[in-house]
Amino acid sequence: MSSKLGDYLRVRRERLRPDEVGLPAGARRRVPGLRREEVALLAGISAEYYLRLEQGRDRHPSEQVLDGLARALQLDADAEIYLHELASTGRTPRRRPPRPERVSPSLQSLIDNWTTTPALVQGRLMTVLAANAMAVALSPFFAPGVNPLRAAFLEPEMREFYRDWDEMTAKTVAYLRSIVGAGVDDPRLAELIGELSLSSERFRMLWARQDVRLRTSGITGFLHPQVGPLDLHYEKLALPGAPDQMLITYHAELGSPSYERLQLLAHLMKPPSARTRVATAAPVADEP
Numbered sequence: 277m278s279s280k281l282g283d284y285l286r287v288r289r290e291r292l293r294p295d296e297v298g299l300p301a302g303a304r305r306r307v308p309g310l311r312r313e314e315v316a317l318l319a320g321i322s323a324e325y326y327l328r329l330e331q332g333r334d335r336h337p338s339e340q341v342l343d344g345l346a347r348a349l350q351l352d353a354d355a356e357i358y359l360h361e362l363a364s365t366g367r368t369p370r371r372r373p374p375r376p377e378r379v380s381p382s383l384q385s386l387i388d389n390w391t392t393t394p395a396l397v398q399g400r401l402m403t404v405l406a407a408n409a410m411a412v413a414l415s416p417f418f419a420p421g422v423n424p425l426r427a428a429f430l431e432p433e434m435r436e437f438y439r440d441w442d443e444m445t446a447k448t449v450a451y452l453r454s455i456v457g458a459g460v461d462d463p464r465l466a467e468l469i470g471e472l473s474l475s476s477e478r479f480r481m482l483w484a485r486q487d488v489r490l491r492t493s494g495i496t497g498f499l500h501p502q503v504g505p506l507d508l509h510y511e512k513l514a515l516p517g518a519p520d521q522m523l524i525t526y527h528a529e530l531g532s533p534s535y536e537r538l539q540l541l542a543h544l545m546k547p548p549s550a551r552t553r554v555a556t557a558a559p560v561a562d563e564p
Contacts, residue, residue, distance in 0.1 A: 279332035
């Protein structure tokens with residue numbers, strides 16, 4: 277009988293090489309990664325107790341044991357938080373009833389006023405709940421009602437749109453694990469993971485790796501069909517009044533080629549008459 281905690285320990289153990297923790301690889305090693313007894317030794321627990329944890333026969337490890345396992349498996353901060361959530365889930369399973377996700381009118385009005393900054397709001401499973409015109413101009417898969425995660429794996433255009441599709445998909449799946457946590461039984465999440473696992477070999481592989489990374493800022497490289505390559509900084513901002521919602525904005529470094537191309541995209545969004553007025557307007561002469 278396995279458990280989410282046991283499965284996670286096994287995956288992380290198999291992905292960690294002996295030389296990464298200062299152990300000899302050995303010529304007779306028959307398992308990928310570390311042996312169970314090696315993890316137990318590094319964590320300061322008995323091999324028998326570790327076996328019970330990995331097999332799901334003990335789902336209530338102490339905080340001290342979890343800290344030792346995190347050190348032994350060399351988990352970063354996000355992965356360690358996820359490990360503790362998995363152990364907590366085993367103590368108090370809970371189900372979150374599905375609720376409609378809505379964006380406040382004031383927030384929609386705010387992002388609509390950002391005429392040169394792509395901005396969108398995602399819900400708990402990364403479905404777009406609201407977006408401004410610049411976000412949709414950046415990508416039609418950023419429109420309300422679309423799930424960019426699903427599109428990234430199932431829509432061929434997204435492989436061209438993201439200049440480093442492999443890196444983006446790896447980061448996105450790790451981010452999904454971090455935001456959904458470990459203690460919520462959500463049928464919508466199961467449906468999304470099931471669909472992507474059946475339809476995308478890459479998603480299936482990435483989800484099985486159980487990487488966890490809560491990255492809320494960085495740079496993404498796009499290739500826009502109208503304005504060309506864009507290197508845009510993104511910021512993911514949690515909304516205090518809506519815990520499951522995230523405001524995502526994109527901007528370019530001032531004066532950079534990407535900044536000029538983003539301004540061009542905003543210009544192309546204007547009605548043809550407005551574009552003509554801007555293009556033909558005479559410069560104002562300096563007074564003598």
